[in-house]
Amino acid sequence: MTNNSTDQFRFGTIALVGLPNAGKSTLMNHLVGEKVAIVTPRPQTTRNRITGILTEKDFQVVFLDTPGINKAGGRMNELLNRAALEALRSADVIIILVDSARYADRPYLIRKELALLRGKVMDFANVFIAANKVDKIRDKKNMLPVMEELAELFPAREIWPVSALSGDGCRALLDKVISLLPYGEAHYPEDQISTLPMRFMAAEIIREKLFMHTRQEIPYGLAVEIENWTEEDNLIRIGALVYVLKSSHKSIVIGKKGHVLKSAGMEARQEIEALTGKKVFLETWVKVRPGWNENRGILSSLGLG
Numbered sequence: 001m002t003n004n005s006t007d008q009f010r011f012g013t014i015a016l017v018g019l020p021n022a023g024k025s026t027l028m029n030h031l032v033g034e035k036v037a038i039v040t041p042r043p044q045t046t047r048n049r050i051t052g053i054l055t056e057k058d059f060q061v062v063f064l065d066t067p068g069i070n071k072a073g074g075r076m077n078e079l080l081n082r083a084a085l086e087a088l089r090s091a092d093v094i095i096i097l098v099d100s101a102r103y104a105d106r107p108y109l110i111r112k113e114l115a116l117l118r119g120k121v122m123d124f125a126n127v128f129i130a131a132n133k134v135d136k137i138r139d140k141k142n143m144l145p146v147m148e149e150l151a152e153l154f155p156a157r158e159i160w161p162v163s164a165l166s167g168d169g170c171r172a173l174l175d176k177v178i179s180l181l182p183y184g185e186a187h188y189p190e191d192q193i194s195t196l197p198m199r200f201m202a203a204e205i206i207r208e209k210l211f212m213h214t215r216q217e218i219p220y221g222l223a224v225e226i227e228n229w230t231e232e233d234n235l236i237r238i239g240a241l242v243y244v245l246k247s248s249h250k251s252i253v254i255g256k257k258g259h260v261l262k263s264a265g266m267e268a269r270q271e272i273e274a275l276t277g278k279k280v281f282l283e284t285w286v287k288v289r290p291g292w293n294e295n296r297g298i299l300s301s302l303g304l305g
């Protein structure tokens with residue numbers, strides 16, 4: 001049971017921001033204790049603001065996982081950056097995730113790559129830096145220059161070395177930021193883990209599996225839209241459209257004898273079944289839509305913009 005009396009209970013929002021691939025979604029999933037956001041080794045996996053909810057005895061927190069801030073052009077990237085920056089405004093606490101391993105050999109890059117983000121959080125009071133992926137740095141001496149650079153770029157901000165993958169340091173950071181949340185009542189039932197509709201989560205799971213089965217530029221040109229969703233007793237029938245940018249991409253996504261789409265579809269189906277507790281019948285169609293990532297209508301039907 002949650003203690004919901006407002007004199008002791010805290011409620012608030014924590015935004016997770018950073019460059020693409022820093023580990024924001026991994027950290028949120030770890031803290032929520034469930035896979036809410038999809039995770040892949042590729043940058044720009046997250047394309048929307050993803051909420052994850054954690055409720056404990058004396059607090060409820062809504063995490064806002066955001067797309068990685070990036071400098072690439074194009075309408076979609078503009079929308080990704082905007083979604084990330086808008087999350088800052090509604091947050092009580094901001095955690096900036098940094099991939100420490102990326103900078104172990106080149107700490108000077110921190111200044112170059114994180115200057116933009118620093119400018120955006122200048123006016124916020126509660127900003128923490130999570131120096132993530134410490135598990136990847138074998139010689140801990142190599143963490144020192146990274147910590148020093150971060151301290152120089154973000155003076156007066158606390159810097160916490162963590163591993164979102166192993167969970168090292170994450171609980172201590174969570175306890176710290178929870179102590180800064182305002183007092184208030186829970187906004188969601190205690191077993192709710194996200195505000196996202198199941199349809200959206202299913203589309204994300206399908207996209208994750210397709211990302212994992214394709215290479216190079218294909219993932220960036222992939223989008224998934226749920227076209228049909230019908231529930232009968234213990235069965236969900238899902239029809240999903242997979243958009244690609246070119247016809248050459250379509251044959252790669254389908255694969256020889258359809259094996260890519262088949263494997264990704266099977267993995268997605270199993271995960272959606274585990275998530276919903278129902279049997280899932282999943283059909284996917286691949287459609288070539290040149291320029292979908294520049295098309296306002298399609299972007300907005302995908303929840304972007």
Ligand SMILES: Nc1nc2c(ncn2[C@@H]2O[C@H](COP(=O)(O)OP(=O)(O)OP(=O)(O)O)[C@@H](O)[C@H]2O)c(=O)[nH]1
Pocket residue numbers: 018019020021022023024025026027038039040041042043044045046047066067068069132133134135136162163164165166
């Ligand atoms: N070794 C290690 N890998 C990590 C850690 N955190 C995240 N990763 C890996 O880094 C990759 C990117 O993780 P994500 O959580 O998708 O990163 P993100 O910041 O959400 O990325 P975008 O959504 O693309 O901006 C995945 O392969 C994760 O498994 C960590 O602490 N240690």
Ligand SMILES: [Mg+2]
Pocket residue numbers: 024025026037038039045046065066067
């Ligand atoms: Mg992500």
